[in-house]
Amino acid sequence: MPMRLVLLLISALATVLVAGPAKAQAEFCDRQIEDWGGPALSNGISLHSLEWAPFGSAEWGWETYVPLIQQELGTGCAASSPVFARRLADFQTAHQLPSTGIFDPATFQTFRGLWQERRPFIMARVREEPCPDPPPLYQLGYLVASEEHADRLTRLLRRDVLEAYRRMVAAARAEVPEVANDPELLQIFSGFRDPEADAARCAAAGNCDGVRRAVCSPHRTGTAVDLYVGQVVGLGVDNTSPPSRLHMSRGATYRWLVKNAGRFGFVPYAFEPWHWEWVSPTGGYAGPPSAP
16 A cells, blocks of 8 residues: 555544544535435524424423434534434334425424323323322332422432433433533422322412423422423523523433433423433333232
C-alpha cells in the first residue's frame, strides 16, 4: 500500500477518534438522502408551527414528543433531518400509513397507541376491567427523605417498584452529569396514592377522570411514579401547559429516561414527562403473591 494512502487512512482515523461519536452522528444525520429533503423541510417547519390537539387541548408544534418518537424510530437524528424523515417513512409503511416521511396527527396517533399498549394498567381500563384494589400494606415500602420531592411528600411505593426505582436512579446519577449534580432530579413527588383520598381530592377539584386526576388512577397500584425532571420557574412540577412540558422534554434527565427507563421496567405516559409506570417481568402490574 502506498505510503501516502497509509497516511491518509491514519489521518481519517485520528479525525474520527478525536471528534468522537457525537460528530460522527451529526454528520450521519445531516447527510442528504435522495427524495427525503422535502419531507425533512416539512417536518422542520411543523415541528414548531403545527396547530393540533393530540390530548384534547391546543398545542403548537410537536417537539415535546420528539424524544419518544426518536426512541421508537431508533434514531437520534433531529426531526428536521432527512434521516429522521426516512425512518419515519419506514415506520409509516410498517403500520399501513402513507409513507410520506412527514409527521402528521394520524402518524402520532399510531405512536400514541403503541405507547399506551405498553401500559398494562391503561389496557385493563380499555378492556373495562374493574379498577384494581390497592396492594396490601405489607407490599408497600417507605421512601427515604432523599427520594421524596419537597413539593409534595408521597411516602410509599410498592417494594419491588421501589427497588427498581433505586437501581434506575443510581444508574442515572452515574451516567448523566445533570442528575449527578442535582439531587432534586428524579425525586418522587407522587407514588402510591390511597384510592379513597384520591377520590376525595378528585371530587373536590371537580375534574374526575380529567387530564389531572382520575377516579381510577394507576397510582393506586403502587407502581406509578411522578418524577421530578425539572420545571419552568413559576410553574408546578406537574404543570401540563405546553411550555412546561416542552421544557421538561428538552432536559437531559427526561431524555435519559426515554432511552433507559425500560432497562428497569418503567414505561412512560407521553403527555406527562414526569409520569412513569413500572411493568413486572410477567408483563402486568400485579404485585407479589399474597402473604400466606
